Amino acid sequence: MNLSSLSFLRKMRSPTRQFAVIGLGRFGRAVCTTLNSLGYEVLAADEDERRVSQALTDQIAAHAVQLDTTQPTALKESGITEFDTVIVAIGNYVEESIITTLNLKEAGVKNVVAKASSEIHGKLLDRVGADHVVFPEHEMGCELARSLTTPGILDRFEIDPDHSIAEIIVPPAFDQKTIIDLDLRNRYELTLLAVSQDQQPDKFEINPSPVTRLKAGGLMVVIGSNKGLERLPV
Structure with missing residues (x-):
């Protein structure tokens, strides 16, 4: 729902x-x-x-x-x-x-x-x-379509028709890159809220340092543009 x-x-x-x-x-x-x-x-x-x-x-x-x-x-x-x-x-x-x-x-x-x-x-x-x-x-159909086309998104909460909070698997293209390197806000209209390098949802680091290096396969929580989410590498 x-x-x-x-x-x-x-x-x-x-x-x-x-x-x-x-x-x-x-x-x-x-x-x-x-x-x-x-x-x-x-x-x-x-x-x-x-x-x-x-x-x-x-x-x-x-x-x-x-x-x-x-x-x-x-x-x-x-x-x-x-x-x-x-x-x-x-x-x-x-x-x-x-x-x-x-x-x-x-x-x-x-x-x-x-x-x-x-x-x-x-x-x-x-x-x-x-x-x-x-x-x-209708909403289940939309969610299924999203999961098929953007498999890296584990969960998503729509704030409004254009913006969401999403939990995402860190893609290989982001491996060992710092938050500064990724420049998510300018490239994807997204803000990084939290990261979990070990895929353990109970051990998220909130508001991580800009020099934190991400690891492929880890988790990150972002907020921002739905269009930006869809442009993220898989």
Whole structure:
């Protein structure tokens, strides 16, 4: 899921470490599983009793309830409207997705993240007040294309459509060159934030000295232009 706004990420951080996820298809289950593994308390909901039971059996959520989220009363009685952040993962059922999102915003939920299955669906979710709309299939396709064309980029977080923070394998062309030699800012519109010479993510050197020599196969974290990232040697 590509959350491309830092301000939105700050809003999503729940001080009570609680999230509600509506819809327990593949996307909803993945969100529940990840949030739960990170230590957040998750309330899951779905209209299908079998999916609710399976979520409890698999322990991917602290609580799971069966309800029709197109009914405002049911949402309120379940306690979902009291959560600061609710993820609507009913992307394949457009009408239910839109009505649920509208109900949540009208009930005063601060942050509603909604899955869209098409551009039109996304526009409708925006219209009814979704704070953030995600297109998982589209974003996964983009990520796959990037990984195939720029295999040296291990991970990337888009700040906006033109800029990212990325973790990159130091290419052979950079081997034994200093940060000054590389002149990343002028050549690639990138700023080096950290390096790890031994490919150990827990031992990054933050804001390394300009005379630090990089080693091919090590790791570096940069921030800057997406176009610059794509021009890096492989």
